[in-house]
Amino acid sequence: MTWLADLTLKIRQGLALAHKRDIALVMKQLPQYAGAEIALGDDCAAIPDADGYLLLACEGYLNDFVASQPWFAGYCGVMVNVSDIYAMGGRPIAVVDAIWSNGENQAKPILEGLTTAAHVYGVPVVGGHTNLRNDAPQFSVAILGRAKRLLSSFAAKPEQILLAAIDLRGHFREPYLWWDASTGAPPERLRQDLELLPTLAETELCASAKDISNAGVIGTLLMLLECSDLGGVIDINAIPRPSNIDLERWLCCFPSYGFVLSVDTHDTEAVIELFKQRGIACAAIGRTDDSGQLRLKAGDEEQLLWDLHSEALIGCGPKRQD
Secondary structure (H helix, E strand, O other): OOHHHHHHHHHHHOHHHHHHHHHHHHHOOOOOOOOOOOOOOOOOEEEEEOOEEEEEEEEEEOHHHHHHOHHHHHHHHHHHHHHHHHHOOEEEEEEEEEEEEEOHHHHHHHHHHHHHHHHHHOOOEEEEEEEOEEEEEEEEEEEEEEEOOOOOOOOOOOOOEEEEEEOOOOEEOOOOOEEEOOOOOOHHHHHHHHOHHHHHHHOOOOOEEEEOOOOHHHHHHHHHHHHOOOEEEEEHHHOOOOOOOOHHHHHOOEEOOEEEEEEOHHHHHHHHHHHHHOOOEEEEEEEEEOOOEEEEEEOOEEEEEEEOOOOOOOOOOHHHHO
């Protein structure tokens, strides 16, 4: 087996994609909401409102993560939700949280992380749910935002250029696959870096984007392609990464600032330049097509990662709407 074939198999069989496959099981039970602008499966629900859209999203966190990393779990409650709003071309308005813990002392670091991130990203915590009499800590956060124009996983088209934009000015929170380019960074810089996404939407330089989740850059692109009923090829060596970080680990990591975008060829350089001006690494890493297959490329070799015509990943593509 070649190196690329081995890597492709590891990604396909990895825990990151396994977690995303859980979505397909839930999607079978959920009806499509007629008032939504786009189908279920994007980073946020987009609900038409006045001259724009209300954006609604939420994140829940695994119990062991909350127990072992309570402050960072609280911080992620805002950071990850804010990223979802910006990935849709919007700006956040406010968050609410739900917290369970075994007493006040267990809840304190979670809430400290939450309030720190709320200050850093300029998003108020306006309410939620509290229970300090639970046997274990649990935590979730929901967010409300607004967009003038949308970026959507459902808006990619064939023969567009796939871009990855990632803030490399960070570090792994060892021993985990979390690339932290947020804690300790200047808050104003973080907010302005995120402002690039609604700027891209409102200037119509891009219509399709998704924030890189715990599925990693490859898994996130696979979800975007599924939603748009597309396929594509990714040159894994073109993905921006720090020079001292192992490629396999990097492809599986969850960056605090990371987005994939599908952009028309004639707009690609302009989009890359906007990220470059903010110190964000951005590169063309592949191209979309109508094959329904995602292939990974390294040099002259290609390997099939996933055939969406044979097997759905998250079950959110156009076939569900049909």
